[in-house]
Amino acid sequence: MNKKMNIARRDFRNAMLFISLWIIGVIAFKLYPIVISFYYSLTDYSVVKKSEFIGFGNYNALFHDPLFYKSLSNTFYMICLGTVCSTAAAIAIAVLLNNKGIKGLSFLRVVFFIPTLVPVVIASILWIWLLQPDNGIINEVLGFFGLTGPVWLASPLWAKPAFILMMVWSSGTAIIIYLAGLQEIPDSLYESASIDGAGFFRKVFSITLPLLSPVILFNVVTSVIGIFQWFAEPLIMTNGGPDNSTLFYSLNLYRSAFQYFKMGYASAMAWILLVIAMIIILILFRLNKRFGYSE
Amino acid sequence: MRKTVSVLTAVVLTTGLVAGCSSGGGGGSTGSGTDTGSTGGSGDSKAGRTLTYWSPFSGDSQKWDQGRIEAFTKKTGIKVDVQFIAPDGGLSNGKLLAAISGGTVPDLVETSSPSRGYNFATEDSLMPWDPYLADIGFDSGSQALPGFKDLMKYDDKTYLLPQDSNVLLLYYNVDMFKEAGLDPDKPPKTIEELDQYAEKLTKVDNGKIERLGFVPWVDSGADPFTWLWMFGSKIYDPATKKLELTDDKSVNVFKWMNSYAQKYDPAKLKSFTSGFGGMFSPDHPFMTGKIAMTVTGNWFTNALKIYAPKVNYKVAKIPVPAGGREGGSPLYSNVFMIPKGAKNPDLAAEFVKFALTPEVNMDNFAQWRSIPITDDKFDEVTWTKEGDPIYKIEREEAKSENSGHPGLSPVSSELSDAITQLMDNVIYNNKDPKPLLQALQDKLQAEIDKG
Numbered sequence: 001m002n003k004k005m006n007i008a009r010r011d012f013r014n015a016m017l018f019i020s021l022w023i024i025g026v027i028a029f030k031l032y033p034i035v036i037s038f039y040y041s042l043t044d045y046s047v048v049k050k051s052e053f054i055g056f057g058n059y060n061a062l063f064h065d066p067l068f069y070k071s072l073s074n075t076f077y078m079i080c081l082g083t084v085c086s087t088a089a090a091i092a093i094a095v096l097l098n099n100k101g102i103k104g105l106s107f108l109r110v111v112f113f114i115p116t117l118v119p120v121v122i123a124s125i126l127w128i129w130l131l132q133p134d135n136g137i138i139n140e141v142l143g144f145f146g147l148t149g150p151v152w153l154a155s156p157l158w159a160k161p162a163f164i165l166m167m168v169w170s171s172g173t174a175i176i177i178y179l180a181g182l183q184e185i186p187d188s189l190y191e192s193a194s195i196d197g198a199g200f201f202r203k204v205f206s207i208t209l210p211l212l213s214p215v216i217l218f219n220v221v222t223s224v225i226g227i228f229q230w231f232a233e234p235l236i237m238t239n240g241g242p243d244n245s246t247l248f249y250s251l252n253l254y255r256s257a258f259q260y261f262k263m264g265y266a267s268a269m270a271w272i273l274l275v276i277a278m279i280i281i282l283i284l285f286r287l288n289k290r291f292g293y294s295e
Numbered sequence: 296m297r298k299t300v301s302v303l304t305a306v307v308l309t310t311g312l313v314a315g316c317s318s319g320g321g322g323g324s325t326g327s328g329t330d331t332g333s334t335g336g337s338g339d340s341k342a343g344r345t346l347t348y349w350s351p352f353s354g355d356s357q358k359w360d361q362g363r364i365e366a367f368t369k370k371t372g373i374k375v376d377v378q379f380i381a382p383d384g385g386l387s388n389g390k391l392l393a394a395i396s397g398g399t400v401p402d403l404v405e406t407s408s409p410s411r412g413y414n415f416a417t418e419d420s421l422m423p424w425d426p427y428l429a430d431i432g433f434d435s436g437s438q439a440l441p442g443f444k445d446l447m448k449y450d451d452k453t454y455l456l457p458q459d460s461n462v463l464l465l466y467y468n469v470d471m472f473k474e475a476g477l478d479p480d481k482p483p484k485t486i487e488e489l490d491q492y493a494e495k496l497t498k499v500d501n502g503k504i505e506r507l508g509f510v511p512w513v514d515s516g517a518d519p520f521t522w523l524w525m526f527g528s529k530i531y532d533p534a535t536k537k538l539e540l541t542d543d544k545s546v547n548v549f550k551w552m553n554s555y556a557q558k559y560d561p562a563k564l565k566s567f568t569s570g571f572g573g574m575f576s577p578d579h580p581f582m583t584g585k586i587a588m589t590v591t592g593n594w595f596t597n598a599l600k601i602y603a604p605k606v607n608y609k610v611a612k613i614p615v616p617a618g619g620r621e622g623g624s625p626l627y628s629n630v631f632m633i634p635k636g637a638k639n640p641d642l643a644a645e646f647v648k649f650a651l652t653p654e655v656n657m658d659n660f661a662q663w664r665s666i667p668i669t670d671d672k673f674d675e676v677t678w679t680k681e682g683d684p685i686y687k688i689e690r691e692e693a694k695s696e697n698s699g700h701p702g703l704s705p706v707s708s709e710l711s712d713a714i715t716q717l718m719d720n721v722i723y724n725n726k727d728p729k730p731l732l733q734a735l736q737d738k739l740q741a742e743i744d745k746g
Contacts, residue, residue, distance in 0.1 A: 047396045048420045048635070133566040151566040156723055242565070243719035258389030260709040261418050
């Protein structure tokens, strides 16, 4: 017994030694910045000048800043509408791509995955062109059906939906993960449902979606985190405009930190973001526990 | 045995990494330390030492700067380690801030965004040029045109040293003027005239805009301070350290802009203007005939020459309302600065001394029609010698007491973003600008007062 304990302790110590590099890395480059950012959130700090402790002054100022609420509401808009749209589209496409009856299936799977390989800056510039009100391809297509397309990125009302379109276009990674999840669902379930007379939709809602729920949870959580970090596209495509309609949380944080010399204020924003993200993800886990499928 | 081996391996790996990190970091500092030390010890000779320089240029301008650097090294023997960081030398993307806080600063930064540069000065992040001014050939900036003095000085020290500058002009299409029954030799001088001309030049067919006479927020009109400056707003008073955004002059800017938005429907106008190509593309609305008049910088003359040589145009001074800054212009300068902690400010001064010689700047003036910062240097520019009419107007604007760098304040960057946002808010939502300006002023004044 004693010898066993010794072996276990020795193995543990050796394991710790082997991962010590990683531990040093995490402490130096993750933990320390996280802890110090909380300290800075309690100070007036411009990076260059010495920081000055002001308690919860930054948090207080944030709760009175209309831009903070604007950027938060823009981000929530994207989380609510963007996540729902991109998740629905990704599942629908994955279900279609899981249909073995379709010809050229591998080619189609590649087609849907390709957009995720396009670098962000290039994709952003491409979408600026696609969304041009006068001669962009999206409005041309809408025009073909007799519809007058909106001015997209130039309109406070349509700029965010334009970003959602782009988000759906680039959801190839989620599609692949859904596809893998779908292939895990045994055919026998569908077969027995068919024998019981279930149609396509009945099968989707009673078999596919419940069994896919852990995968959906994973994708939704990563998507929510991704939206909180949504930065490069709005910076390149709209720079927060028009009328602040695409001023998302990260963009607002970046401006405060690196353009206005308000590092303390930005740190406070980052901490609020962390708390909000944690709450949302906790809610998602609860929802999954209540409505999702678990073995 | 197994235990000893695994413990040893782990220890070696760990210490290897730590040593690697420290020797990497230390190596860097030792390297530069030796560099500075050895040259410092070698007396006053600067040859052989290395200047680290961040340049804001890209494209053709980058090639031009590269040529300038090579000529500098050839002449002085000083090596230049250059990084091209568009669009403004690392000021707006946080690079310079990170470098200053990390202690690995370049010796010299040039930026095309003087207001952001000014912000670095107010944040105590720059070193003053004053000890080097005499050597550079600058007597505390006293030779500089009046419009540059506010820019160069903060707290009685010179932090920003302009290389060259640009002015804004009203470009107008001569053929369209004739077609609308307007005299191309009598461009609009006041805002009222500008509005009347714009109306006459605008073509709307069945509710669809075919051509716009003028839109205040196209090209340089979209810059947050352009019209505030031209309407005569003080924006910020460095003497009292107060923002002055709520007077009638400031309020009228946004009311005037909104009159265009309301006349043509903001969404339609935005749709028409948002399809426009950039300044240096044949899609620019002035080149394609979608717009008859626009306010933009002297660089546009070269763009027109390249992309739309057939457009028949003239230029004039920017129209202003009564009480506005008549005959003046906002100045768009490229400025040099030394970040705090720079190890070789003397080399930076040497480079600037070289860069300000007329022969170096001449290419710049010839190609982009940019302007020198002292009046006497105008005489040496080819355009002046050739009697170019556009350059004559540029010189008059540059000399004007009404020209300057707008919006220089301890909150320049935030103010400029906030004014752009306010402009959008007024145009899209048909809001009264006065309370918005008051709220903005209160918010930013509190930050200035905090110091």
